Each structure stands twice: as C-alpha cells, then as structure tokens.
Amino acid sequence: MKINDSKILEKLKKGDSKAFKELFDLYYLPLSTYSLKYCDSFSLAEDIVQDLFIKIWNDRLYMKFDKNIGSYLFKAVKNNTLQQIKKKYNFVGIEDYVNNLMVEEAVDNEYLEEKRNRLHMQIEALPKKSKEVFKAIVLDNLKYKEAALEFGITVNTVKTHYTRALKQLRNAVEIIIIFFFI
Known part of the structure; x- marks a missing residue:
C-alpha cells in the first residue's frame, strides 16, 4: 500500500471528507479509463466509478483495507463493469462481447x-x-x-x-x- 493511500484511508475511516476527495481525485480518471476497457460508454464508465466511490463513502467505517486500495478499486471497477455489461446483454454471450471489445482494440x-x-x-x-x-x-x-x-x-x-x-x-x-x- 502506498504511504499516501494509507494516510488517506486512516483519515477516511474517521469520516474526513477531504481524505475522500483526495482519494477520488487520485483514482477517478484512471478508474474511469480502466472501465472503458470493458464497456463502450464513457458515461457508463463514469457511473460505475461514481457508484463505487459512493459505496466507499457510505461503508467507510466498516471497510477494512489490508491490501492496496488501488488494487481493490481497479478490481471492483472491473467486476462492476462486467456486471453492468451482463445486465445490459441479459447474461448472454458476455465472454463474446468482452472478446469482441478486445479484438476491436487491434x-x-x-x-x-x-x-x-x-x-x-x-x-x-x-x-x-x-x-x-x-x-x-x-x-x-x-x-x-x-x-x-x-x-x-x-x-x-x-x-x-x-x-x-x-x-x-x-x-x-x-x-x-x-x-x-x-
């Protein structure tokens, strides 16, 4: 865990809104960009990342991060993005959809x-x-x-x-x- 991340998390657990803003500013754009690897909508990617940050703020007192917060955030964004795609395509052919996105990047x-x-x-x-x-x-x-x-x-x-x-x-x-x- 980065030193900066651990300090932010300590403050966040105490309800410090400035620490939350710091975390948001640090990770929002990279997470939104990462989400776009799996979905085809910047608006959806932003919604997914914003929902994750809302969840973090709401659950901040109960969350325990023993590992790198960055790894947690990126994994959560990937999982949430794939869940949204599954919902959008009714669980049919999600692997094909994701594979097609990867092929289209070439x-x-x-x-x-x-x-x-x-x-x-x-x-x-x-x-x-x-x-x-x-x-x-x-x-x-x-x-x-x-x-x-x-x-x-x-x-x-x-x-x-x-x-x-x-x-x-x-x-x-x-x-x-x-x-x-x-």
Whole structure:
C-alpha cells in the first residue's frame, strides 16, 4: 500500500471528507479509463466509478483495507463493469462481447495516425491556459501543485482549467483511451 493511500484511508475511516476527495481525485480518471476497457460508454464508465466511490463513502467505517486500495478499486471497477455489461446483454454471450471489445482494440497504423492527428487538433483547439495545463498534467505528468507553481496560478485554478479541457475533449475520449492502452 502506498504511504499516501494509507494516510488517506486512516483519515477516511474517521469520516474526513477531504481524505475522500483526495482519494477520488487520485483514482477517478484512471478508474474511469480502466472501465472503458470493458464497456463502450464513457458515461457508463463514469457511473460505475461514481457508484463505487459512493459505496466507499457510505461503508467507510466498516471497510477494512489490508491490501492496496488501488488494487481493490481497479478490481471492483472491473467486476462492476462486467456486471453492468451482463445486465445490459441479459447474461448472454458476455465472454463474446468482452472478446469482441478486445479484438476491436487491434487497429491498423493508418487509423491510429488519423486518430492521433484528430486528438492533437482538438488539444490545440483548447483555450490557451486550459491547453497548457492539460499538456502539463497529461503529457508532462505534473501534479496539480507542480503545474500551479509552473504557471504561477493556484491549485484550484489548475483544476478548473484541467476540468474544462477534459470536458471539451470528452467527445474525443475514445481516441485518448486508444493511446493509453497501446
């Protein structure tokens, strides 16, 4: 278990809502992205992750995490996503559905290049500050605090710009996901 995770969990068990927000901020996007490996809807993926976080908040006093919270979250998201797919397809052919999703991820280079160009165009079309913040966080892998220092703005302003960029790029999320998993 990461030291940061264990501190967050200790605070969470005491009912600290800031710790919950920290956990949410740390894992929300990676979990949503992971869920998309198994389902074909970003909206469904978000719902699954949000439901998991609601369950964690509601059960925080009774939950015991002896292992890595990250592993638990990713396994729960995978299981919950597959359950939703089973419900959607009435338990018929779920293995075929999941296998088809995996096969569909195998795309040719020309298709990837086209999607990469489209993604870059959409990133470049973002407002200047949102684009800078997005690139710093996603491409340069900076933390919010580091980006705030680099641009001379507050952490909340960084989060605002990053959120705006993600909202505008949400239409291109399938493109982003392709590049995360290739």
